[in-house]
Amino acid sequence: MSAASHEPSVLHEVAIDLGDRSYPIRIGTGLLGAFGTWSGLPRSAAALVVTNDTVAPLYLEALCLALRPHYATVHKVVLPDGEAHKDWQTLNRIFDGLLGHACDRKTVLFALGGGVVGDMTGFAAACYMRGVPFVQVPTTLLAQVDSSVGGKTAINHPLGKNMVGAFHQPALVVCDLDTLVTLPDREFSAGLAEVIKYGPIADMAFLDWIEAHLGELLRRESQAVAHAVRRSCEIKAWVVGQDEREAGLRAILNFGHTFGHAIEAGLGYGEWLHGEAVGCGMVMALQLSQRLGLVDAGFVERLTRLIEAAGLPVRGPALGPDRYLELMRLDKKSEAGDIRFVVIEAPGRAGVRAAPEALVRDVVRHCTA
Numbered sequence: 001m002s003a004a005s006h007e008p009s010v011l012h013e014v015a016i017d018l019g020d021r022s023y024p025i026r027i028g029t030g031l032l033g034a035f036g037t038w039s040g041l042p043r044s045a046a047a048l049v050v051t052n053d054t055v056a057p058l059y060l061e062a063l064c065l066a067l068r069p070h071y072a073t074v075h076k077v078v079l080p081d082g083e084a085h086k087d088w089q090t091l092n093r094i095f096d097g098l099l100g101h102a103c104d105r106k107t108v109l110f111a112l113g114g115g116v117v118g119d120m121t122g123f124a125a126a127c128y129m130r131g132v133p134f135v136q137v138p139t140t141l142l143a144q145v146d147s148s149v150g151g152k153t154a155i156n157h158p159l160g161k162n163m164v165g166a167f168h169q170p171a172l173v174v175c176d177l178d179t180l181v182t183l184p185d186r187e188f189s190a191g192l193a194e195v196i197k198y199g200p201i202a203d204m205a206f207l208d209w210i211e212a213h214l215g216e217l218l219r220r221e222s223q224a225v226a227h228a229v230r231r232s233c234e235i236k237a238w239v240v241g242q243d244e245r246e247a248g249l250r251a252i253l254n255f256g257h258t259f260g261h262a263i264e265a266g267l268g269y270g271e272w273l274h275g276e277a278v279g280c281g282m283v284m285a286l287q288l289s290q291r292l293g294l295v296d297a298g299f300v301e302r303l304t305r306l307i308e309a310a311g312l313p314v315r316g317p318a319l320g321p322d323r324y325l326e327l328m329r330l331d332k333k334s335e336a337g338d339i340r341f342v343v344i345e346a347p348g349r350a351g352v353r354a355a356p357e358a359l360v361r362d363v364v365r366h367c368t369a
Ligand code: NAD
Pocket: 052, 054, 055, 058, 081, 082, 083, 086, 113, 114, 115, 116, 117, 119, 139, 140, 141, 142, 143, 146, 147, 148, 149, 150, 151, 152, 153, 162, 179, 180, 181, 182, 183, 184, 187, 190, 191, 274, 275
């Protein structure tokens, strides 16, 4: 992947079809700093860009320069970096900025950063004056293939991940692939976990493609990365278009997340990256699927090898089965205390179901260090 190009180029556009909440996902290069990228948004006197102290020195100035012709004032809020700051206290800094600058209900928020900034800015946009428009400008692979799309916004609670939030769709998502150049390898691998996820739940041809092109992806070759972002967004758009508020189908996007969220909360947020926890959580959910008689050992082995080759952990931390179960009971899919897991029902098809506790305990014992 080359350094930031100057000529903007939209390589792919994916539509999220949600009636009057529809919006495009633009995937390309040179987009973030281009004036034209930001045309056609809801009109307002002011914009407020939210980012963090890692991303700000890299991309904040370029974005603000490109926004200035569109808005009389462009305000900035720079949050401390990290999953550990995805909380009420840090969220309140966005409200401090909005109120401190006397921002009105037409103000457009821009989320510049990874999934943490995106989820918090979206939640702030959902709440401020009961809802203002916002734009996702994802700068991590994970955020480009997953978190910036679909309108889930949230902060964490010490007892559970993403437990306080709202559905609020962005007006636009702009995935500038140039921004991925500065992403650390560990973060890039974390993003690959969410890319891999789409294969077993929805598209085995995509899984074949990921296996065949993993080397190119890890080397961040432009064409491979652009395809991975596009296909991931297409699958997510297809799912969200049918089930915006997770009445059913959308839960399949949480494959690996029930175990994964337990790992994140159990270790303390930020210890493992979200994508790492999801990668390992997928291995655990595959082991559960096998024990439920849904998939064979060969399929589990195939996915486990791919997850490992993508640079992700495949063995979970030894929190003990009791602690995993305690944490997973707080999962949003739980009903009356029964944990419900996203399992692979057949290669390329996922579903949600409860599982006997003895099987879950066996999976935890089998998959943890
Ligand atoms: P993140 O937002 O913490 O970003 C990862 C790290 O990369 C951070 O240190 C960040 O500052 C840095 N960074 C961001 N862009 C960079 C760049 N271009 N160059 C260099 N460094 C850069 O983590 P993430 O993996 O992007 O997102 C994880 C979060 O997303 C979790 O909180 C998770 O719950 C959430 N999530 C939400 C959804 C959803 O549907 N809303 C889906 C998946 C994940």
